[in-house]
Amino acid sequence: MLKIFVSKDNLPRLVDRLMADNQVLGPVREGEAYRFRALKEARDLDLNFQNTRLSPKDLMHPQTDPLFAYSLRKDDPEAGILKELPRQTAQRVVLGIRPCDAKAFQLVDVNFVTDTYRDPWWEARRNATVLVGLGCTQPCSTCFCTAVGTGPFDSSALDVLMTEVEGGYLLAAVTEKGEALLQDAPEAQSATGEMAEAAEKIALEAAKKVAKPFVIDPLKDKPQTELFGAEFWEEVQFACINCGTCTYLCPTCWCFDIQDEVQGDRGVRLRLWDACMFPLFTLHGSGHNPRSQKLQRVRQRFMHKFKYYVDKYGDGPACVGCGRCVQYCPVNIDIRRVVAMMSASCVCPT
Amino acid sequence: MHAYTEKIRDAARRLLAEKKVDGVIGFRRGTLPLMNEPVFVRHVDHVDQLIWDGNCGINLANYLTKRKDRVAVVAKGCDSRNIVVHIQENQITRDQLHILGVPCQGMLDRKGILRALNGREPLEVEETDSQVRVSGEGFQEVFARREVLQDNCKICIHRNPVIYDELLGEMVEEPTDVDRYEDVRRLESLSVEERWNHFEELIASCIRCYACRNACPQCYCPTCFVDESRPQWVGKSLDPTDTRTFHLLRAYHMAGRCTDCGACERACPMNIKVRQFTKKLEKDAKELFDYEVGIVLEERPPLDTYRPDDPQDFIK
Numbered sequence: 001m002l003k004i005f006v007s008k009d010n011l012p013r014l015v016d017r018l019m020a021d022n023q024v025l026g027p028v029r030e031g032e033a034y035r036f037r038a039l040k041e042a043r044d045l046d047l048n049f050q051n052t053r054l055s056p057k058d059l060m061h062p063q064t065d066p067l068f069a070y071s072l073r074k075d076d077p078e079a080g081i082l083k084e085l086p087r088q089t090a091q092r093v094v095l096g097i098r099p100c101d102a103k104a105f106q107l108v109d110v111n112f113v114t115d116t117y118r119d120p121w122w123e124a125r126r127n128a129t130v131l132v133g134l135g136c137t138q139p140c141s142t143c144f145c146t147a148v149g150t151g152p153f154d155s156s157a158l159d160v161l162m163t164e165v166e167g168g169y170l171l172a173a174v175t176e177k178g179e180a181l182l183q184d185a186p187e188a189q190s191a192t193g194e195m196a197e198a199a200e201k202i203a204l205e206a207a208k209k210v211a212k213p214f215v216i217d218p219l220k221d222k223p224q225t226e227l228f229g230a231e232f233w234e235e236v237q238f239a240c241i242n243c244g245t246c247t248y249l250c251p252t253c254w255c256f257d258i259q260d261e262v263q264g265d266r267g268v269r270l271r272l273w274d275a276c277m278f279p280l281f282t283l284h285g286s287g288h289n290p291r292s293q294k295l296q297r298v299r300q301r302f303m304h305k306f307k308y309y310v311d312k313y314g315d316g317p318a319c320v321g322c323g324r325c326v327q328y329c330p331v332n333i334d335i336r337r338v339v340a341m342m343s344a345s346c347v348c349p350t
Numbered sequence: 351m352h353a354y355t356e357k358i359r360d361a362a363r364r365l366l367a368e369k370k371v372d373g374v375i376g377f378r379r380g381t382l383p384l385m386n387e388p389v390f391v392r393h394v395d396h397v398d399q400l401i402w403d404g405n406c407g408i409n410l411a412n413y414l415t416k417r418k419d420r421v422a423v424v425a426k427g428c429d430s431r432n433i434v435v436h437i438q439e440n441q442i443t444r445d446q447l448h449i450l451g452v453p454c455q456g457m458l459d460r461k462g463i464l465r466a467l468n469g470r471e472p473l474e475v476e477e478t479d480s481q482v483r484v485s486g487e488g489f490q491e492v493f494a495r496r497e498v499l500q501d502n503c504k505i506c507i508h509r510n511p512v513i514y515d516e517l518l519g520e521m522v523e524e525p526t527d528v529d530r531y532e533d534v535r536r537l538e539s540l541s542v543e544e545r546w547n548h549f550e551e552l553i554a555s556c557i558r559c560y561a562c563r564n565a566c567p568q569c570y571c572p573t574c575f576v577d578e579s580r581p582q583w584v585g586k587s588l589d590p591t592d593t594r595t596f597h598l599l600r601a602y603h604m605a606g607r608c609t610d611c612g613a614c615e616r617a618c619p620m621n622i623k624v625r626q627f628t629k630k631l632e633k634d635a636k637e638l639f640d641y642e643v644g645i646v647l648e649e650r651p652p653l654d655t656y657r658p659d660d661p662q663d664f665i666k
Contacts, residue, residue, distance in 0.1 A: 030555075032465050032621065050469065053619070054557070063557065064587040140471055142382070239388040241412065244559035245619045261585055272586045278560075280577045330561050330617035331408055332380040332387040 002179050004188035005195055007168035014187040015042035018093050022130075025059065026095040027052055036094065047096050047164075050140055051322060055251035056101050059094060060125045061108070061273075063248075067121065068269040072262065082269060087124040093181065096134040100143075100320040102157040103150040104251030105131075107320070110313050111254055121271070130177050133158035135203060139210045142323030144336055147212045150320050153203035163199040170199045213336035214343050216317055219306055222342075227307055228299070232341045237298040239331040240277075246325035246333075247275035247301065252318045255281065276300045302338050354402035354452050357518040358424055361450050362397045365422050371448050372419040375410050376400040383475040383484070384460040388413060390421075400424075404477050407457035407500055409613040411567035415441040423447060426454035428502075428611035430511035431644030432567040435607055438644075438651060441570060451514030453522040456496070456503035457612075458482060461621055463498050467491065502612035502625060505530050512645055531633045537626070549594075549627075555620045556593050558586070562624045563600055565617035568607045575599060601627035606635045606652045609643050 006014050018024050019039065026045040028037040033053040039045055068082035105126065112122035136143075136152035145151050155161040159178030163170045170191050173179035182188070219227075247253040257274040260267055274281050277298075282291040291297050309318035319335070326334050362374040377386040378399040386405045390413070391397055402424070410423050411432035425433060430451060436442050463472065463484060476483040482493045496504070505528050510521045537545060560576070563569045576584045576596050584599075585592040608628040615625050635641045639652035639660065 050471075064589070141473060235390075238390045238413070241561070241564035241617070243561035243564040243617065244557075245561045245617075248557050248559045249619060257586060259586055261587070270587055274586075275559075278577065279573075280579060283579065326382065328619040330565055330619075332382065332385040334381040334387075337381060 001173040002182050003170060003172045003191035003196060004182050004185055005165070005168055005170055005191045006185070006188045009168075010187040011169065012042035012045075014185060015039065015045055015095065017185075017187070018095075018181075021091065023090055023092045024095060025056075025092060036097070039095075045095060047134060049096075050136075050138060051098055051101070051324075053324070053328075054249055055104065055322065055324060056094065056097055057104060057108070057251045057254075059092075059129070060105055060122055061254060061256070063273045065121060065271040066268050067258075067271055070267045070269075072265045072267055076265075087121060088128050089124065090128065092125075092129045093132060094129060095132045096162070097131055097158075098136055098322070099133045099152060099154040099158060099161070100136075100145045100150055100322045101251045102131050102133050103145075103154060103320045104157075104322075106157040107252050107309075107316065107318050108254045110315070130159045130181050131157070132160040132162060132171070132178070132181070134162045135164070135199075135206065137164060137202060137206050139206060140323055140327075141211065142326040142336075143210050143321055144213050144323065145321035146207055146210045147214055148216065148317055148319050148321045152206040152210060163202055165195055165198050165202070170195050172196075172199070210321075214340040216306065216310075216339070216343060218343050219317075219339075220310055222307070224303075224307060224311065227303065227342055230342070233295055233299045236302075236333065236338055236341070237295040240294060240298045240333055241331055242277045242279075242294055242297060243330065244273075244275040244277055245328050245330060246335075247277055248273060249324040249328055251320060251322055251324075252305070253301075257281070276304070298333075302335065302342065306339055306342055354518050355400065358400050358402055358450060358452075359397050361516060361518065362391060362400055362422065363394055365448060366391070366394045366397065370420075371422045374400070374422040374424075374450075375413050376424040376450075377402065377406045377408075377410075380405060383472045384458060384463060402452065404456070404458040404482070404495070405460070407460075407503075407612065407616050408565070409567050409611045411436060412565065412613065414447070415567070415570040417442055417446065420446045421448070422450055424450045424452060425511050425514065426452050426457075427506065427508040427510055427512070428454075428609050429567075430513050431508060431609040432611060434513055434644035434647050435568060435609070435651075437647060439607075444647075447515075449511065449514040449516075451511030451517045453511065453517070453519050454503075454506075454509045455479065455522060456499035456506065456509070458495075459498055459500040459503075460616075462500075463493065466493070466498075500612045500616065501623075502610050502615070506610075508609075508642075508645070513647060531629065533626070534630050534633050537630070549597075550590065552626060553593055553597050553622060554590075556588075556597070556622060557620060558588065558593060558596065559619060561617040561619060562614035562622075565613040566604075567611070567613070568604060569600070597624070597627060601631060604628045605631040606639070606641060607643060608632055 024039045025036050027034045027049045028044050029046045034049040035052050036056040066085050070082050071079050112119035139152050155174045159175045161172045173182050255274050257272045260269050283289045305318040310316040365371045373390050373392040375390055378389040379401050380386040384405050409429050411429045437444050470489055471486050472484045473486045480495050482495050484491045507524055507528055584595050641652045
């Protein structure tokens, strides 16, 4: 597939050209943290970042997503009829997404796009977006992507993989969508064999830097009930304050709530992020709550990612090792430690 | 300060061995530099997990509400004041608690240190009574300890536990020359519009994760008003009205109850300075009722008492 080289000086010109036909999003520094934002101008793009504080999942699954609108006016013949709001159709390019965060979209696809149901909002956004990933040369000490089946230069969920090389970036097309994006780029020159070799070496070096705090293989064969009933959950859950930090920052946590908000005679149906940490998430209409205890909620988050998902889809786990929950949990509940316990508790086949 | 570690372990060992308590609530070493994890130690064998250093900023009083058992809890000044409030508000009884008091020199501001490192990742931290040495790949920074304390610790005037069963160290000197409300007065001096804009901007990045609420020992309602669903009082979107309602109502629920322990600010993943809401109310409680939260167990909080000599005359 096509590989091009863009010098650092020429990158803004490439971005400018992309902005003419697409909405271009990328990491932007806001105060002390980075966040994916639609670029207003090419120079807003700041690739000098480790990762964004919030994952880019809101690009596909916004925290507040208005799906339908309706009128409640008594004299309106269409009162009470839900009208779908326009979906994402404008083409978008996400520049500089980390391979782990892009991998997360793929892991979440299995939830939103299934044989029996295709979520039109998720799918529209996914289809309208080209992902240009930036390989990660300086993984954090909290990263564990290689332990969960991805890696700092994993291109499997990207359309284009960017590697920072001497003087600029090597852009390698991964998909046809990516190839189309890279074609006819006057700002670029074709990549040489040496550049490609250098990029490969950089990728290998980066992968070596990532810690492997646990092995996940034993989890597959472990009976769910045994893990579910494990004693260590009591210890794991103690410190948890059941806030939504881990789930809201997580690139693979997809749970949501649907709510209607009415103001005057206009209503809107919203899809909103929700979290298994909140008791309200599982509160039934009857008043019964199957996960009324903190232990149940804490266990759910880890079991969903590392056991239920794995068992249900024969894939996974539903974690990309970005380490955000590790860095930002206010009480230092460390998923690496928890999964190591889950994995070690296995009666592994010898 | 580190000397407390052995004393905490000794006390925990003794209390568990003598079956005086069902468990000990303290901290164990975190998996990240500048972080520790609250832990509940039930067995003598696990006592050596307990530690103490400048990364014990989480308020352990948060783990006491509605407990049925008898526990020992490690308490610095602010934790002890929140314990007093819990007892006053019937969240736990005094005789369920064995309080291990630790005079405090202030807790380290992890976020402030990370900000000062500007993207460089700390891998090792060494802390002494006067210095914090932070090192990572290719760098080492030394901070004066007093410069990198949490904002609330820098102006703390109740470092010593106000209630305890054993004191694990010498009482520390309480600062007397602290201006606790300099920032509040600055906000008070703004016009209504400027103040409104200030607070709108302050919470603009809020993601409604409720870490501030859940880290707060005083937020223990069985169902928080934002989680009420029948009827629902507050919208769940990021509409500024809803976010604002959450922050304002949360703050008002803290009037005369907040000890300025800083747990809310410490917990916020977006680094929102949420104490700016509660500090004004703390100042009001002090000025209007001459009340400091959680100092005297027998003194009822200002908002559940009526006194004919209350300074405001609108009610008379």
